[in-house]
Amino acid sequence: MKGAVAILGAGTQGRRLAYMWSSRGRPVKLIDKKPDALEAALVEIDKFRTSDGKETAHKGGVISIFGLDELDVALEGAWLAVENVPESMKLKRSVVQQLDGLSHIDTIIASNSSSFTIQQIIDGPELKHPNRCVSLHSYWPPETAAIEIMGTNITKPDIIPRLMKQCREHGFNPFHVKKSSSGYIYNRIWAAIKRESLYVAAEGVASPEEIDCIYKDVLKTPKGPFEQMDVVGLDVVKDIEENYAQNRGGLPKEPRDLLARMIQDGKLGVKTGEGFYKY
Numbered sequence: 001m002k003g004a005v006a007i008l009g010a011g012t013q014g015r016r017l018a019y020m021w022s023s024r025g026r027p028v029k030l031i032d033k034k035p036d037a038l039e040a041a042l043v044e045i046d047k048f049r050t051s052d053g054k055e056t057a058h059k060g061g062v063i064s065i066f067g068l069d070e071l072d073v074a075l076e077g078a079w080l081a082v083e084n085v086p087e088s089m090k091l092k093r094s095v096v097q098q099l100d101g102l103s104h105i106d107t108i109i110a111s112n113s114s115s116f117t118i119q120q121i122i123d124g125p126e127l128k129h130p131n132r133c134v135s136l137h138s139y140w141p142p143e144t145a146a147i148e149i150m151g152t153n154i155t156k157p158d159i160i161p162r163l164m165k166q167c168r169e170h171g172f173n174p175f176h177v178k179k180s181s182s183g184y185i186y187n188r189i190w191a192a193i194k195r196e197s198l199y200v201a202a203e204g205v206a207s208p209e210e211i212d213c214i215y216k217d218v219l220k221t222p223k224g225p226f227e228q229m230d231v232v233g234l235d236v237v238k239d240i241e242e243n244y245a246q247n248r249g250g251l252p253k254e255p256r257d258l259l260a261r262m263i264q265d266g267k268l269g270v271k272t273g274e275g276f277y278k279y
Contacts, residue, residue, distance in 0.1 A: 009084030
């Protein structure tokens with residue numbers, strides 16, 4: 001199958017997805033409003049190709065970069081367009097509406113939202129072709145290759161099988177989320193762990209370091225919840241928690257309050273050099 005993958009957002013997820021979707025030699029079009037983010041993305045993708053790519057026989061598809069003002073050009077010839085903008089419903093709805101208005105009718109439009117379902121996103125804006133919109137949620141490729149695919153009750157029947165096949169061929173481990181689910185499969189499980197970890201710390205029962213230590217000791221995992229949250233970014237974690245709180249009654253506010261204090265102090269995790277840990 002010919003055609004490019006257009007990726008909107010050249011941040012942590014966007015650059016990793018660009019690496020994955022170019023692995024079989026097909027072109028990728030990477031779009032961002034910040035030129036420095038695009039240049040940084042190319043540098044990081046090249047690092048992936050010289051490390052992970054040697055083991056996976058990465059075929060190095062051409063990655064072209066575009067500014068946001070060139071979105072219409074970037075979408076030309078794309079069979080798939082994936083948005084990776086920050087976790088804001090207003091922003092995601094606006095972006096999906098843009099993609100729907102500018103792309104070819106056969107282009108699949110995907111959201112990489114961590115917590116909003118595609119149904120929630122398309123319920124807002126007026127779209128020409130909402131039956132081609134899906135959720136395509138990745139984690140930390142290439143190290144974590146899981147990717148969750150979720151449609152709606154109006155999704156074209158050929159789209160999910162096509163994405164399952166293409167994701168598998170490009171090094172992902174795809175999972176079909178068969179019903180609309182805020183948080184998909186894994187994030188619903190992870191949300192409970194993350195929220196209770198924050199709650200335990202907020203109550204002063206144990207420190208983040210102690211919680212991580214016992215978590216790793218019992219489950220034999222390399223990272224604890226606070227280490228993982230630092231990698232994701234505490235601002236992103238808080239946005240996701242706010243969405244859960246709006247959609248599910250009775251969730252405690254203490255975990256979100258703790259995150260808000262960290263963010264107010266400029267401690268967002270790895271990307272700012274300090275979160276629950278210093279980097």
